[in-house]
Amino acid sequence: MDLSPFETDNSLSCRLTSEIPDVCRTEDCCLGIDEAGRGPVLGPMVYGICFCPVSKKQELKESKVADSKTLTEAERENLFQKLDEARSYVGWALQILSPNTISTSMLQRTKYNLNALSHDTAIGLVQYALDSGVQLKEVFVDTVGPAEKYEEKLSKLFPGIDVTVRPKADSLFPVVSAASICAKVARDRIVKGWAFTEDLGEVDTDYGSGYPNDPKTKAWLLKYLDPVFGYPQFVRFSWSTARTLMDSKGVTVHWEDDDEDGEKSAQRQNNKSMLAYFSAGGNEQKPAQQTHRFFSERRLKSLAAL
């Protein structure tokens, strides 16, 4: 697995793919989708697909791919090696969503939540397989959100393909397990070799699992909090763990789409109280002198002091 396309700029989303085996273009295929790194506050989320001819399902099963969570890192590396050796009939593709992509998606003005991001990534990968000429007949997916809804959504998008969405699909279908191994291996390698774009000097890489409840991760987050900038791009800013720390330890930053308390923001925007419209203009205060709109439109005003 060559991670260099992602490592050249780890702030972006990146797709890594194996070669498409020739049999996959001619024979009916099955495809599994799974993800790695959904929960951690650190590092990317990796979506993986794995596909092979339906006729080769048994061979895949015999290679003893299993749910990546039940395996040690060495076993996973080992299994990935096996998948790589079976490249004559097994293909895979990965979509690496950098922590920066996740942060900016979830924190942008029109919020793009993690489920929507996950669904769209999975859809994108299936579409990639189709575009590459893989003869897809069956798709197996580990669910994100309610399984029925997700299944309905995918079936509608890909008519003619038999879509099965199940929780724990990675332990039920070998092809999903294979996808989960690809994703997990990629994520492990990326997290291990993360190249910080920020100038942090010697970075302490002992950040634990990256999950919010890991004490090591928490300690690391505390250590690398910059009061102005927050965190390196390695951290998902949208995670409440990171946000809480930034809110309490960092400098307060106000954005235009911040939710403000109604009364306060009304005061700041010089809004009149509703009641003011009902009184007969008795206590209406005449503005001292309104600035001409040439200036007010350009947000220009005189100063009394520097």
Added chain:
Amino acid sequence: MATKKKRTPNAHTSSRVVIAADSAIDTQKHDSDPAFVRLRNPATDATSLYMLSGGDLQLFEVKAFEEDFHSWFIGQTVQRDGRLLFVTPMDPLYLILPYLIKSGKEGKFQPVDQVVMDDEFPACSRLLSCTRSLASLHHITEEKEVGTQRFHRYSQERTMNWLKKKVERTVSVLKARNISVGERVKSTTYITMKSESDYRDEDYLRYAHGLVSEYLSQHLSKDLLTHLQLPELKSPKETEPPSKKRKLTDKPVEAEEDYTKFNSAEFARKPPKKMTAAQKSLAKGDKTGMKTMSSFFSPKVKAEKK
């Protein structure tokens, strides 16, 4: 997650971003540095910030661009307010004018250095050393020369002619700069389809008058409006129609329109094509034993017919 953010007042500001003409900060010719001074704002009568440079030869006004949610990155520091200061040349006559008007009420010819004095703003006497001050006093005063001494008296007539020229010059700049002056356009960021030629000259004149009035007392601004032969705009309150009162008559009250056609069988109400989610859920509700809304209005009419 809605966290409360407190707006802390500006504790200390270390750097400012200023846009100024080269001539404003030219210290080559003159030994003295440009200096910010506080002077009486002719329009508001309050303190405003100005700048004198080149050994008090040139006057500049200071305007600040200020909008919510802006900050600066300056070198390796962060400046919390996104303020942008503009230092632009200004005619010192505008600032001298209020003092002359005040003393003009006495009707005496006086030396200007005795007139332009202010206990609150001692710096105002420095205005007289500006290159344009003494040379252009004749625009707003009548002059008398006795020996080597010059005496001045405020002239409303001259001032009005001078201000009229200012307005006309402003109009030509507004036209040249393509500044939208129509009432219809409230913001310069909105694109208006109205071409420049569609604006009436009065629009320009009024806009320019407003702009010049930013440097005049309210009283003077009104005088100028008359001098420009522009009718005063009515405030929206005056244009509002008088509140309606029911007319009292002895004649029987009759409906102006025939609403009975809505009760006839021919009048079939078209079913609404689409219902919103809320309407659908309402429609699903059990309505047995409930009166329809219309039943509260119709029975009396029916009873009369029988």
